[in-house]
Amino acid sequence: MWGDVTENFTKALPKAELHAHLTGSISPECLHEVWKRKRSSPAGSQLEDPLSACRPEAEHHDILSFFPVFDKYIYNLCNDTESVAFATEQVLKEFEADGVKYLELRTTPRESLENGMTKEVYVQTVLDTIAKHGKEVLSTYLILSIDRRNTLEQAMETVRLAIKYQDKGVVGIDLCGNPLKGDVTTFREAFKLAKAHNLRLTLHFAEVPQSSTEVELQTLLSYQPDRLGHVIHTTPAIEAEISSRKLGLELCLSCNVHAKMLPGGKREFTDHHFANWYGQSNAIALCTDDVGIFGSPISNEYFLAAWHFNLSRYDLVELCRGAVESIFGGEREKQRLYSLLDEFEKICDNAEAAP
Ligand SMILES: CNc1ncnc2c1ncn2[C@@H]1O[C@H](COP(=O)(O)O)[C@@H](O)[C@H]1O
DSSP states (O other): OOOOOOHHHHHHSOEEEEEEETGGGSOHHHHHHHHHHHTTSTTGGGSOOHHHHTSOSSOOOOHHHHHHIIIIIIHHHSOSHHHHHHHHHHHHHHHHHTTEEEEEEEEOOOOBGGGTBOHHHHHHHHHHHHHHHOSSSOEEEEEEEEETTOOHHHHHHHHHHHHHTGGGTEEEEEEESOTTSOOGGGGHHHHHHHHHTTOEEEEEESOSGGGOOHHHHHHHHHTOOSEEEEOOSOOHHHHHHHHHHTOEEEEOHHHHHHTTOSGGGOOOGGGSTHHHHTTSSSOEEEOOBOHHHHOOOHHHHHHHHHHHHTOOHHHHHHHHHHHHTTOSSOHHHHHHHHHHHHHHHHHHHSTTTOO
16 A cells, blocks of 8 residues: 555655664764874874775675674774764764664673773763754653673673663663673573663674573573573574563674574575564664665665565555664653654655654
8 A cells, every 4th residue: 555665765755773882883984083183193194995895805804803893893993082083973963863763772882092092982972972962852861772792790780881881871881792701600690680770771782603502591591681682503402482471682684694693694684583583572673783785774674674665655654663662761752653654654654754
């Protein structure tokens, strides 16, 4: 009844983005601007132009080449409050221009002491930039990430920062980072503290076979997460547990396909496990993960889902409604998003006004 899914339609769709790493969401063009400003300094002159360093022409990054882009490159470029604020503002503008109405941005607190940036100053800078951007069109909250390489003390520091800045828009804690590193049992106390302070929990889950042992996945589930990211290398027993708990799922089509994360080296979008979860009772949020690296904005993720899994305009609106169930931002934000989706649906009913 509503016609074909077009890119205009998926852009206009009022979307919630729930799994976007701040540093991974910075576009190469924005990094290029930061690089141009810094080129004259001795440190800046050592760095390659981000237009070639971050999005290699020939191939997408895979899960092995991916993490060093942050450690060896972007963190050395965006290493002071000025560049963090500038990049954050650009990221917010780009999500807003892509029709995102609700954003949970996540980031790992980091320091650059030679530039006067402590982890707390980093978090304050991101939060101030979010506050300055305003909430009229795009409502943004922050999730603080614990890196799998962290010690318990570092993880506790992140949780303490999250607690301290809860009233400024920090809504949760994430566990992320190279899935080949670290031991997830390290963080039990940190997650317990977060939960005790009503912070919500989202965990990167079953990203690669090595991080998907029964023991690791059961350990992660024992932390009582509210949502899980990626959820690729699971077993029927784990899936049954995820279903019975109705955990929200953050699924990242382009990231998983381009970074070659699907089981057995499968490379087609139609092989993505979105197909298995779609239509079940878990809330699914399509997410970009790192739009700056994988180059696929969230409107394109919805377009790809429609294209590869044969979803109609109506199905996409329903998918967006489903994602709202699992947001961390509270009841008022949920109602705001449901109203936006209702209004959008009415516009779609009027064939001449429809996007
Ligand atoms: C396959 N996708 C992924 N899996 C696991 N961790 C990921 C990720 N994509 C990004 N990160 C994590 O987010 C950091 C960058 O953003 P922030 O500096 O925190 O804003 C990366 O260093 C990595 O730890």
